[in-house]
Amino acid sequence: MDKRFKHTLVAHKICPFSMKVLTVMRHKNVKFEIKFIETHNKPEWFIRISPLGNVPVLIIGEEVVLSESAIIMEYIDEITPPKLMPDDPLQKALDRAKFEYSNEIIRNLYSFIFSTEQEKFVRQKECLIKHFKWIEEQLKDKKFINGNELSLVDLSFVPLFVALNMLKSTLPCDMLKDFKRLKIYGDMITSLPCSKTGRVPDYEFLMIDGIKTQNTVLYRSNPCYFNNDSKPQGCCFFRN
Amino acid sequence: MRVLALMCHKNIKFEIKFIEMHCKPEWFVKISPLSRVPILMIGDDIVLFESDAIMEYIDEISPPQIMPSDPIQKALDRGKFEYASELMKNMSIFVFCYDEEKFFKQRELLKKNIEQVDKWLENKKYMNGDQISLVDFCFIPIFVNLNVFKPIIQQCELTKDFPKFNKYGDTLLSLPCSKAGKVPDYELLVVEGVEKVNSYLYRSNPCFFKSLLEINTRQPTK
Numbered sequence: 001m002d003k004r005f006k007h008t009l010v011a012h013k014i015c016p017f018s019m020k021v022l023t024v025m026r027h028k029n030v031k032f033e034i035k036f037i038e039t040h041n042k043p044e045w046f047i048r049i050s051p052l053g054n055v056p057v058l059i060i061g062e063e064v065v066l067s068e069s070a071i072i073m074e075y076i077d078e079i080t081p082p083k084l085m086p087d088d089p090l091q092k093a094l095d096r097a098k099f100e101y102s103n104e105i106i107r108n109l110y111s112f113i114f115s116t117e118q119e120k121f122v123r124q125k126e127c128l129i130k131h132f133k134w135i136e137e138q139l140k141d142k143k144f145i146n147g148n149e150l151s152l153v154d155l156s157f158v159p160l161f162v163a164l165n166m167l168k169s170t171l172p173c174d175m176l177k178d179f180k181r182l183k184i185y186g187d188m189i190t191s192l193p194c195s196k197t198g199r200v201p202d203y204e205f206l207m208i209d210g211i212k213t214q215n216t217v218l219y220r221s222n223p224c225y226f227n228n229d230s231k232p233q234g235c236c237f238f239r240n
Numbered sequence: 241m242r243v244l245a246l247m248c249h250k251n252i253k254f255e256i257k258f259i260e261m262h263c264k265p266e267w268f269v270k271i272s273p274l275s276r277v278p279i280l281m282i283g284d285d286i287v288l289f290e291s292d293a294i295m296e297y298i299d300e301i302s303p304p305q306i307m308p309s310d311p312i313q314k315a316l317d318r319g320k321f322e323y324a325s326e327l328m329k330n331m332s333i334f335v336f337c338y339d340e341e342k343f344f345k346q347r348e349l350l351k352k353n354i355e356q357v358d359k360w361l362e363n364k365k366y367m368n369g370d371q372i373s374l375v376d377f378c379f380i381p382i383f384v385n386l387n388v389f390k391p392i393i394q395q396c397e398l399t400k401d402f403p404k405f406n407k408y409g410d411t412l413l414s415l416p417c418s419k420a421g422k423v424p425d426y427e428l429l430v431v432e433g434v435e436k437v438n439s440y441l442y443r444s445n446p447c448f449f450k451s452l453l454e455i456n457t458r459q460p461t462k
Protein backbone atom coordinates (compact mmCIF):
# COMPACT_ATOMS: atom_id res chain seq x y z
CA MET A 1 0.00 0.00 0.00
CA ASP A 2 1.19 3.52 -0.79
CA LYS A 3 2.73 4.68 2.49
CA ARG A 4 1.50 8.21 1.88
CA PHE A 5 -2.06 7.08 2.41
CA LYS A 6 -1.56 4.74 5.31
CA HIS A 7 -3.88 5.63 8.19
CA THR A 8 -2.75 5.03 11.76
CA LEU A 9 -5.16 5.77 14.56
CA VAL A 10 -3.62 6.53 17.94
CA ALA A 11 -6.18 5.91 20.65
CA HIS A 12 -6.81 5.10 24.27
CA LYS A 13 -8.86 1.99 25.05
CA ILE A 14 -11.61 3.58 27.13
CA CYS A 15 -11.44 7.07 25.64
CA PRO A 16 -14.92 7.86 24.29
CA PHE A 17 -13.54 10.28 21.69
CA SER A 18 -11.27 7.54 20.36
CA MET A 19 -14.35 5.32 20.27
CA LYS A 20 -16.23 7.84 18.11
CA VAL A 21 -13.50 7.75 15.48
CA LEU A 22 -13.09 3.98 15.65
CA THR A 23 -16.86 3.57 15.18
CA VAL A 24 -16.84 5.74 12.04
CA MET A 25 -13.80 3.96 10.63
CA ARG A 26 -15.49 0.58 11.14
CA HIS A 27 -18.74 1.82 9.64
CA LYS A 28 -16.90 3.11 6.59
CA ASN A 29 -14.65 0.04 6.30
CA VAL A 30 -11.49 2.10 6.29
CA LYS A 31 -8.22 0.15 6.33
CA PHE A 32 -6.04 1.36 9.16
CA GLU A 33 -3.58 0.41 11.87
CA ILE A 34 -4.29 1.17 15.49
CA LYS A 35 -1.89 2.03 18.29
CA PHE A 36 -3.13 2.23 21.85
CA ILE A 37 -1.38 4.46 24.35
CA GLU A 38 -1.71 5.18 28.06
CA THR A 39 -2.78 8.78 28.61
CA HIS A 40 -1.19 9.04 32.05
CA ASN A 41 2.13 7.97 30.62
CA LYS A 42 2.28 9.28 27.07
CA PRO A 43 5.15 8.00 24.94
CA GLU A 44 7.61 10.57 23.71
CA TRP A 45 6.90 9.99 20.05
CA PHE A 46 3.26 10.86 20.72
CA ILE A 47 4.01 14.07 22.63
CA ARG A 48 6.22 15.12 19.72
CA ILE A 49 3.53 14.75 17.07
CA SER A 50 0.37 15.76 18.91
CA PRO A 51 0.21 19.54 19.44
CA LEU A 52 -2.35 19.34 22.24
CA GLY A 53 -1.29 15.92 23.54
CA ASN A 54 -4.79 14.46 23.24
CA VAL A 55 -6.19 11.27 21.75
CA PRO A 56 -7.44 10.37 19.26
CA VAL A 57 -4.94 11.34 16.63
CA LEU A 58 -4.92 10.13 13.03
CA ILE A 59 -1.58 9.87 11.29
CA ILE A 60 -1.80 9.95 7.50
CA GLY A 61 1.24 8.57 5.77
CA GLU A 62 4.38 9.45 7.67
CA GLU A 63 3.85 13.07 8.51
CA VAL A 64 0.33 14.39 8.47
CA VAL A 65 -1.28 14.40 11.90
CA LEU A 66 -4.95 15.15 12.44
CA SER A 67 -6.34 15.64 15.93
CA GLU A 68 -9.79 16.12 17.51
CA SER A 69 -12.44 13.45 17.06
CA ALA A 70 -14.95 15.63 15.18
CA ILE A 71 -12.28 16.76 12.73
CA ILE A 72 -11.07 13.20 12.09
CA MET A 73 -14.65 11.95 11.72
CA GLU A 74 -15.46 14.56 9.06
CA TYR A 75 -12.24 13.84 7.20
CA ILE A 76 -12.94 10.08 7.15
CA ASP A 77 -16.49 10.80 6.01
CA GLU A 78 -15.27 12.97 3.15
CA ILE A 79 -12.76 10.48 1.79
CA THR A 80 -15.26 7.59 1.87
CA PRO A 81 -18.37 8.57 -0.08
CA PRO A 82 -21.31 8.47 0.17
CA LYS A 83 -21.01 11.04 2.89
CA LEU A 84 -22.97 10.77 6.11
CA MET A 85 -22.60 14.50 6.67
CA PRO A 86 -25.34 16.66 5.07
CA ASP A 87 -24.48 19.04 2.20
CA ASP A 88 -26.66 21.95 3.22
CA PRO A 89 -24.49 24.59 5.02
CA LEU A 90 -27.05 25.23 7.74
CA GLN A 91 -27.70 21.57 8.47
CA LYS A 92 -23.96 20.96 8.48
CA ALA A 93 -23.47 23.76 11.01
CA LEU A 94 -26.27 22.44 13.22
CA ASP A 95 -24.69 18.98 13.11
CA ARG A 96 -21.23 20.33 13.90
CA ALA A 97 -22.65 22.10 16.93
CA LYS A 98 -24.14 18.76 17.99
CA PHE A 99 -20.70 17.12 17.74
CA GLU A 100 -19.53 19.57 20.39
CA TYR A 101 -22.70 18.98 22.39
CA SER A 102 -22.07 15.24 22.32
CA ASN A 103 -18.50 15.92 23.54
CA GLU A 104 -19.87 17.94 26.43
CA ILE A 105 -22.41 15.34 27.51
CA ILE A 106 -19.84 12.56 27.22
CA ARG A 107 -17.41 14.60 29.35
CA ASN A 108 -20.20 15.05 31.90
CA LEU A 109 -20.93 11.32 31.95
CA TYR A 110 -17.31 10.32 32.37
CA SER A 111 -16.90 12.96 35.05
CA PHE A 112 -19.93 11.48 36.78
CA ILE A 113 -18.65 7.91 36.48
CA PHE A 114 -15.13 8.68 37.69
CA SER A 115 -16.00 11.33 40.25
CA THR A 116 -14.36 10.86 43.63
CA GLU A 117 -16.27 13.67 45.34
CA GLN A 118 -19.89 13.41 46.39
CA GLU A 119 -20.80 17.00 45.53
CA LYS A 120 -19.33 16.79 42.05
CA PHE A 121 -21.06 13.45 41.51
CA VAL A 122 -24.48 14.92 42.28
CA ARG A 123 -23.81 18.03 40.19
CA GLN A 124 -22.76 15.99 37.17
CA LYS A 125 -25.86 13.83 37.50
CA GLU A 126 -28.06 16.95 37.37
CA CYS A 127 -26.21 18.21 34.29
CA LEU A 128 -26.72 14.87 32.62
CA ILE A 129 -30.47 14.89 33.18
CA LYS A 130 -30.64 18.37 31.61
CA HIS A 131 -28.66 17.17 28.60
CA PHE A 132 -30.83 14.06 28.19
CA LYS A 133 -33.87 16.33 28.03
CA TRP A 134 -32.27 18.41 25.28
CA ILE A 135 -31.34 15.44 23.13
CA GLU A 136 -34.84 14.01 23.52
CA GLU A 137 -36.24 17.30 22.29
CA GLN A 138 -33.92 17.21 19.27
CA LEU A 139 -34.93 13.66 18.46
CA LYS A 140 -38.67 14.34 18.50
CA ASP A 141 -40.19 11.30 16.77
CA LYS A 142 -37.38 10.70 14.36
CA LYS A 143 -35.49 7.46 14.02
CA PHE A 144 -32.13 9.20 13.83
CA ILE A 145 -31.16 12.74 14.81
CA ASN A 146 -31.69 14.00 11.27
CA GLY A 147 -34.62 11.84 10.18
CA ASN A 148 -34.82 8.34 8.77
CA GLU A 149 -31.24 7.98 7.69
CA LEU A 150 -28.10 7.62 9.79
CA SER A 151 -25.82 10.66 9.72
CA LEU A 152 -22.40 11.38 11.15
CA VAL A 153 -23.83 13.09 14.19
CA ASP A 154 -25.55 9.84 15.28
CA LEU A 155 -22.20 8.06 15.39
CA SER A 156 -20.86 10.79 17.67
CA PHE A 157 -23.44 9.79 20.30
CA VAL A 158 -22.48 6.09 20.28
CA PRO A 159 -19.94 6.30 23.16
CA LEU A 160 -22.56 7.98 25.35
CA PHE A 161 -24.92 5.01 25.08
CA VAL A 162 -22.13 2.43 25.25
CA ALA A 163 -21.09 3.92 28.61
CA LEU A 164 -24.71 4.11 29.83
CA ASN A 165 -25.19 0.46 28.88
CA MET A 166 -22.07 -0.44 30.82
CA LEU A 167 -23.53 1.28 33.90
CA LYS A 168 -26.88 -0.40 33.40
CA SER A 169 -25.34 -3.85 33.27
CA THR A 170 -23.19 -3.27 36.33
CA LEU A 171 -25.72 -1.51 38.55
CA PRO A 172 -29.47 -2.16 38.43
CA CYS A 173 -30.06 1.46 37.53
CA ASP A 174 -31.22 2.87 34.30
CA MET A 175 -30.35 6.55 33.96
CA LEU A 176 -32.58 6.75 30.92
CA LYS A 177 -35.66 5.35 32.61
CA ASP A 178 -37.56 8.65 32.22
CA PHE A 179 -36.42 9.19 28.63
CA LYS A 180 -38.30 6.74 26.46
CA ARG A 181 -37.31 8.18 23.08
CA LEU A 182 -33.68 8.43 24.09
CA LYS A 183 -33.68 4.81 25.23
CA ILE A 184 -35.05 3.61 21.89
CA TYR A 185 -32.49 5.75 20.04
CA GLY A 186 -29.65 4.50 22.24
CA ASP A 187 -30.62 0.87 21.79
CA MET A 188 -30.79 1.37 18.08
CA ILE A 189 -27.42 3.02 17.57
CA THR A 190 -25.66 0.63 19.93
CA SER A 191 -27.05 -2.27 17.95
CA LEU A 192 -25.30 -1.07 14.78
CA PRO A 193 -22.40 -3.38 13.87
CA CYS A 194 -19.92 -0.50 13.94
CA SER A 195 -21.00 0.23 17.50
CA LYS A 196 -19.82 -3.19 18.60
CA THR A 197 -16.65 -3.25 16.53
CA GLY A 198 -15.91 0.38 17.39
CA ARG A 199 -14.59 -0.45 20.84
CA VAL A 200 -12.04 -2.80 22.35
CA PRO A 201 -13.43 -6.16 23.61
CA ASP A 202 -12.27 -5.41 27.16
CA TYR A 203 -13.94 -1.96 27.32
CA GLU A 204 -16.42 -2.89 30.07
CA PHE A 205 -13.75 -4.63 32.11
CA LEU A 206 -11.39 -1.64 31.86
CA MET A 207 -14.15 0.83 32.79
CA ILE A 208 -15.20 -1.19 35.85
CA ASP A 209 -11.59 -1.63 36.85
CA GLY A 210 -11.05 2.13 36.61
CA ILE A 211 -14.19 2.82 38.68
CA LYS A 212 -12.89 0.53 41.44
CA THR A 213 -9.21 1.51 41.47
CA GLN A 214 -9.95 5.24 41.49
CA ASN A 215 -12.18 4.75 44.52
CA THR A 216 -14.98 6.68 42.89
CA VAL A 217 -18.24 7.72 44.56
CA LEU A 218 -19.94 5.16 42.34
CA TYR A 219 -17.75 2.40 43.74
CA ARG A 220 -17.86 3.56 47.35
CA SER A 221 -21.64 3.67 47.36
CA ASN A 222 -22.17 0.39 45.52
CA PRO A 223 -19.19 -1.85 46.30
CA CYS A 224 -21.22 -5.04 46.14
CA TYR A 225 -21.95 -4.58 42.46
CA PHE A 226 -18.34 -4.06 41.58
CA ASN A 227 -17.03 -6.89 43.69
CA ASN A 228 -19.36 -9.57 42.38
CA ASP A 229 -20.80 -10.05 45.85
CA SER A 230 -24.35 -11.30 46.16
CA LYS A 231 -26.38 -8.43 44.85
CA PRO A 232 -29.05 -6.78 47.02
CA GLN A 233 -32.32 -5.76 45.42
CA GLY A 234 -32.20 -2.01 45.15
CA CYS A 235 -29.45 0.27 43.91
CA CYS A 236 -28.15 2.04 46.99
CA PHE A 237 -27.23 5.28 45.30
CA PHE A 238 -29.61 6.18 42.57
CA ARG A 239 -32.66 6.22 44.77
CA ASN A 240 -34.14 9.65 44.02
CA MET B 241 -14.52 38.00 18.41
CA ARG B 242 -13.44 35.57 15.71
CA VAL B 243 -17.02 35.31 14.46
CA LEU B 244 -17.52 39.08 14.54
CA ALA B 245 -14.27 39.68 12.65
CA LEU B 246 -15.31 37.17 9.98
CA MET B 247 -18.76 38.66 9.59
CA CYS B 248 -17.22 42.11 9.14
CA HIS B 249 -14.72 40.72 6.63
CA LYS B 250 -17.50 39.08 4.64
CA ASN B 251 -19.77 42.12 4.89
CA ILE B 252 -22.64 40.16 6.34
CA LYS B 253 -25.68 42.14 7.44
CA PHE B 254 -26.57 41.27 11.00
CA GLU B 255 -27.86 42.55 14.32
CA ILE B 256 -25.83 42.09 17.45
CA LYS B 257 -26.94 41.57 21.05
CA PHE B 258 -24.41 41.67 23.85
CA ILE B 259 -25.00 39.80 27.08
CA GLU B 260 -23.26 39.53 30.45
CA MET B 261 -21.80 36.07 31.04
CA HIS B 262 -22.06 36.29 34.81
CA CYS B 263 -25.72 37.21 34.55
CA LYS B 264 -27.15 35.46 31.50
CA PRO B 265 -30.65 36.53 30.50
CA GLU B 266 -33.36 33.92 30.61
CA TRP B 267 -34.10 34.05 26.88
CA PHE B 268 -30.47 33.19 26.21
CA VAL B 269 -30.29 30.27 28.62
CA LYS B 270 -33.44 28.87 27.00
CA ILE B 271 -32.04 28.84 23.47
CA SER B 272 -28.34 28.16 24.00
CA PRO B 273 -27.89 24.49 24.88
CA LEU B 274 -24.45 24.93 26.41
CA SER B 275 -25.09 28.51 27.62
CA ARG B 276 -22.06 29.75 25.75
CA VAL B 277 -21.42 32.63 23.40
CA PRO B 278 -21.34 33.22 20.53
CA ILE B 279 -24.63 31.98 19.13
CA LEU B 280 -26.09 32.92 15.77
CA MET B 281 -29.83 33.16 15.46
CA ILE B 282 -31.16 32.69 11.94
CA GLY B 283 -34.70 33.92 11.51
CA ASP B 284 -36.89 33.24 14.54
CA ASP B 285 -36.24 29.60 15.17
CA ILE B 286 -32.79 28.46 14.22
CA VAL B 287 -29.96 28.74 16.69
CA LEU B 288 -26.39 27.90 15.73
CA PHE B 289 -23.85 27.52 18.49
CA GLU B 290 -20.08 26.86 18.57
CA SER B 291 -17.88 29.54 17.01
CA ASP B 292 -16.18 27.18 14.54
CA ALA B 293 -19.50 25.82 13.25
CA ILE B 294 -20.79 29.39 12.87
CA MET B 295 -17.64 30.51 11.07
CA GLU B 296 -17.74 27.66 8.55
CA TYR B 297 -21.44 28.33 7.94
CA ILE B 298 -20.82 32.06 7.32
CA ASP B 299 -17.96 31.18 5.01
CA GLU B 300 -20.09 28.74 3.01
CA ILE B 301 -22.99 31.13 2.49
CA SER B 302 -20.75 34.00 1.40
CA PRO B 303 -18.51 32.83 -1.46
CA PRO B 304 -15.74 32.86 -2.36
CA GLN B 305 -14.98 30.47 0.44
CA ILE B 306 -11.80 31.03 2.39
CA MET B 307 -11.79 27.52 3.85
CA PRO B 308 -9.75 25.13 1.67
CA SER B 309 -11.64 22.41 -0.19
CA ASP B 310 -9.06 19.63 0.12
CA PRO B 311 -10.18 17.23 2.91
CA ILE B 312 -6.74 16.95 4.52
CA GLN B 313 -6.04 20.69 4.43
CA LYS B 314 -9.52 21.36 5.82
CA ALA B 315 -8.91 18.91 8.66
CA LEU B 316 -5.50 20.44 9.41
CA ASP B 317 -7.02 23.91 9.49
CA ARG B 318 -9.82 22.79 11.78
CA GLY B 319 -7.15 21.36 14.08
CA LYS B 320 -5.62 24.84 14.18
CA PHE B 321 -9.02 26.40 15.08
CA GLU B 322 -8.94 24.17 18.15
CA TYR B 323 -5.30 25.02 18.88
CA ALA B 324 -6.05 28.74 18.71
CA SER B 325 -8.91 28.20 21.20
CA GLU B 326 -6.53 26.41 23.54
CA LEU B 327 -3.97 29.22 23.22
CA MET B 328 -6.67 31.77 23.98
CA LYS B 329 -7.74 29.81 27.08
CA ASN B 330 -4.15 29.70 28.28
CA MET B 331 -3.81 33.43 27.70
CA SER B 332 -6.94 34.11 29.66
CA ILE B 333 -5.61 32.15 32.61
CA PHE B 334 -2.27 33.97 32.31
CA VAL B 335 -3.98 37.37 32.40
CA PHE B 336 -6.59 36.66 35.06
CA CYS B 337 -4.92 34.20 37.44
CA TYR B 338 -4.28 35.28 41.01
CA ASP B 339 -1.52 32.90 41.96
CA GLU B 340 2.15 33.72 41.19
CA GLU B 341 3.12 30.09 40.65
CA LYS B 342 0.26 29.56 38.23
CA PHE B 343 1.17 32.75 36.38
CA PHE B 344 4.69 31.56 35.65
CA LYS B 345 3.48 28.09 34.75
CA GLN B 346 1.04 29.61 32.24
CA ARG B 347 3.78 31.77 30.81
CA GLU B 348 5.82 28.68 29.99
CA LEU B 349 2.78 26.96 28.50
CA LEU B 350 2.02 30.03 26.39
CA LYS B 351 5.59 30.16 25.11
CA LYS B 352 5.23 26.55 23.94
CA ASN B 353 1.93 27.39 22.21
CA ILE B 354 3.48 30.45 20.53
CA GLU B 355 6.47 28.41 19.43
CA GLN B 356 4.12 25.94 17.72
CA VAL B 357 2.27 28.71 15.88
CA ASP B 358 5.61 30.23 14.88
CA LYS B 359 6.65 26.84 13.46
CA TRP B 360 3.43 26.48 11.47
CA LEU B 361 3.84 29.91 9.95
CA GLU B 362 7.27 29.15 8.41
CA ASN B 363 7.82 32.28 6.36
CA LYS B 364 4.30 32.70 5.12
CA LYS B 365 2.26 35.86 5.37
CA TYR B 366 -0.82 33.96 6.52
CA MET B 367 -1.21 30.41 7.86
CA ASN B 368 -1.81 28.94 4.43
CA GLY B 369 0.29 31.21 2.25
CA ASP B 370 -0.26 34.61 0.70
CA GLN B 371 -4.00 34.65 0.98
CA ILE B 372 -6.06 34.87 4.15
CA SER B 373 -8.04 31.79 5.08
CA LEU B 374 -10.62 31.00 7.73
CA VAL B 375 -8.02 29.73 10.17
CA ASP B 376 -6.36 33.18 10.36
CA PHE B 377 -9.53 34.62 11.91
CA CYS B 378 -9.12 32.28 14.87
CA PHE B 379 -5.84 33.96 15.72
CA ILE B 380 -7.13 37.54 15.61
CA PRO B 381 -8.44 37.59 19.22
CA ILE B 382 -5.07 36.34 20.46
CA PHE B 383 -3.22 39.27 18.98
CA VAL B 384 -5.90 41.77 19.99
CA ASN B 385 -5.40 40.58 23.55
CA LEU B 386 -1.63 40.56 23.42
CA ASN B 387 -1.79 44.10 22.12
CA VAL B 388 -3.65 45.31 25.19
CA PHE B 389 -0.70 44.25 27.33
CA LYS B 390 2.06 44.97 24.82
CA PRO B 391 4.69 46.53 27.17
CA ILE B 392 4.20 43.79 29.77
CA ILE B 393 4.37 41.07 27.14
CA GLN B 394 7.63 42.58 25.93
CA GLN B 395 8.91 42.74 29.48
CA CYS B 396 8.21 39.12 30.28
CA GLU B 397 9.74 38.14 26.94
CA LEU B 398 6.81 36.04 25.97
CA THR B 399 7.08 36.60 22.22
CA LYS B 400 10.62 37.89 21.95
CA ASP B 401 12.02 34.74 20.31
CA PHE B 402 9.25 34.41 17.77
CA PRO B 403 9.58 37.05 15.05
CA LYS B 404 7.35 35.18 12.60
CA PHE B 405 4.59 35.08 15.20
CA ASN B 406 4.98 38.81 15.86
CA LYS B 407 4.95 39.69 12.17
CA TYR B 408 1.83 37.57 11.67
CA GLY B 409 0.20 39.44 14.53
CA ASP B 410 0.98 42.80 12.93
CA THR B 411 -0.47 41.57 9.64
CA LEU B 412 -3.69 40.40 11.27
CA LEU B 413 -4.12 43.48 13.43
CA SER B 414 -3.79 45.75 10.40
CA LEU B 415 -6.82 44.15 8.73
CA PRO B 416 -9.94 46.34 8.82
CA CYS B 417 -12.05 43.44 10.10
CA SER B 418 -9.70 43.08 13.04
CA LYS B 419 -10.62 46.55 14.22
CA ALA B 420 -14.27 46.21 13.26
CA GLY B 421 -14.46 42.81 14.96
CA LYS B 422 -14.07 44.15 18.48
CA VAL B 423 -16.16 46.54 20.50
CA PRO B 424 -14.63 50.05 20.89
CA ASP B 425 -14.34 49.69 24.67
CA TYR B 426 -12.70 46.26 24.49
CA GLU B 427 -9.39 47.32 26.07
CA LEU B 428 -11.14 49.11 28.92
CA LEU B 429 -13.35 46.10 29.66
CA VAL B 430 -10.38 43.72 29.75
CA VAL B 431 -8.36 46.01 31.99
CA GLU B 432 -11.31 46.55 34.32
CA GLY B 433 -11.73 42.78 34.50
CA VAL B 434 -8.08 42.31 35.43
CA GLU B 435 -8.33 44.98 38.11
CA LYS B 436 -11.50 43.47 39.53
CA VAL B 437 -9.95 40.04 40.12
CA ASN B 438 -6.68 41.62 41.30
CA SER B 439 -4.75 39.16 39.17
CA TYR B 440 -1.04 38.56 39.51
CA LEU B 441 -0.47 40.46 36.24
CA TYR B 442 -2.33 43.43 37.72
CA ARG B 443 -0.56 43.34 41.06
CA SER B 444 2.87 43.17 39.47
CA ASN B 445 2.28 46.08 37.07
CA PRO B 446 0.17 48.64 38.95
CA CYS B 447 1.49 51.75 37.19
CA PHE B 448 0.93 50.28 33.76
CA PHE B 449 -2.67 49.42 34.56
CA LYS B 450 -3.33 52.76 36.20
CA SER B 451 -2.20 54.61 33.09
CA LEU B 452 -4.08 52.21 30.81
CA LEU B 453 -7.28 52.81 32.76
CA GLU B 454 -6.76 56.54 32.57
CA ILE B 455 -6.13 56.50 28.81
CA ASN B 456 -9.13 54.33 28.10
CA THR B 457 -11.58 56.23 30.24
CA ARG B 458 -10.45 59.54 28.80
CA GLN B 459 -10.94 58.49 25.16
CA PRO B 460 -14.46 59.00 23.82
CA THR B 461 -16.12 55.84 22.50
CA LYS B 462 -15.71 55.69 18.73
